[in-house]
Amino acid sequence: MKNVVILISGRGSNMEAIIAARDAGNLPVNIAAVISNRPEAMGLETAAKASIPVHFINHKAFAGRESFDAALAECIDDFSPDLVVLAGFMRILSEGFVRHYEGRLINIHPSLLPSFPGLHTHQRALEEGVRIHGCTVHFVTPTLDHGPVIIQAAVPVLDDDTEASLAARILVEEHKIYPQAVRWFAEGKLTLENGRVRLAAELANSGTLISPEIR
Numbered sequence: 001m002k003n004v005v006i007l008i009s010g011r012g013s014n015m016e017a018i019i020a021a022r023d024a025g026n027l028p029v030n031i032a033a034v035i036s037n038r039p040e041a042m043g044l045e046t047a048a049k050a051s052i053p054v055h056f057i058n059h060k061a062f063a064g065r066e067s068f069d070a071a072l073a074e075c076i077d078d079f080s081p082d083l084v085v086l087a088g089f090m091r092i093l094s095e096g097f098v099r100h101y102e103g104r105l106i107n108i109h110p111s112l113l114p115s116f117p118g119l120h121t122h123q124r125a126l127e128e129g130v131r132i133h134g135c136t137v138h139f140v141t142p143t144l145d146h147g148p149v150i151i152q153a154a155v156p157v158l159d160d161d162t163e164a165s166l167a168a169r170i171l172v173e174e175h176k177i178y179p180q181a182v183r184w185f186a187e188g189k190l191t192l193e194n195g196r197v198r199l200a201a202e203l204a205n206s207g208t209l210i211s212p213e214i215r
């Protein structure tokens with residue numbers, strides 16, 4: 001069974017969705033550890049309740065990004081991860097860190113990348129007036145919120161949407177696509193080859209999840 005390490009900074013609802021999929025017998029992985037850079041991350045409690053080893057590494061205790069990333073990698077590598085899952089981990093990672101985990105480091109972002117990298121994606125989508133918005137799971141590259149796309153879910157932007165309503169609708173989709181991507185990886189059906197995502201033949205066209213409201 002593949003070893004997975006999950007990195008969080010806060011609420012941890014995507015982590016929870018992955019734990020729930022595992023508990024339901026839908027995700028054959030060993031969640032070896034959950035690591036947070038913030039002690040108050042709510043997700044740490046959730047993970048501990050699920051009897052998953054939790055670790056806290058305070059980024060503020062390090063002089064710079066490189067030294068924090070080195071300590072983080074050391075902690076992660078203690079668990080011999082096959083896959084490292086960024087689930088609301090609010091730190092920009094150094095190039096060396098990202099290269100170390102090439103092909104086994106994935107992230108979820110609340111927009112249809114490459115649109116709206118960075119923060120406040122839902123507010124920006126409303127301001128731009130886009131009609132379709134969503135979320136993306138991708139392999140991580142040294143560029144922030146960038147990298148080969150594994151799966152995306154699209155939802156319509158409704159006339160009366162607020163930042164909160166849009167965020168809530170998209171979070172529901174995030175909780176579907178993240179466990180899905182981890183499952184594909186765990187089953188050996190998802191790889192990164194020469195910078196491109198390769199899905200097993202039977203998964204052709206599975207990387208798109210369109211909400212039923214879009215016709």
Ligand code: GRF
Nearest residue numbers: 011012013014088108109110
């Ligand atoms: C999610 O919206 C995710 O897409 C983004 O940060 C948020 C984390 O939420 N990267 P949670 O901690 O998983 O609840």
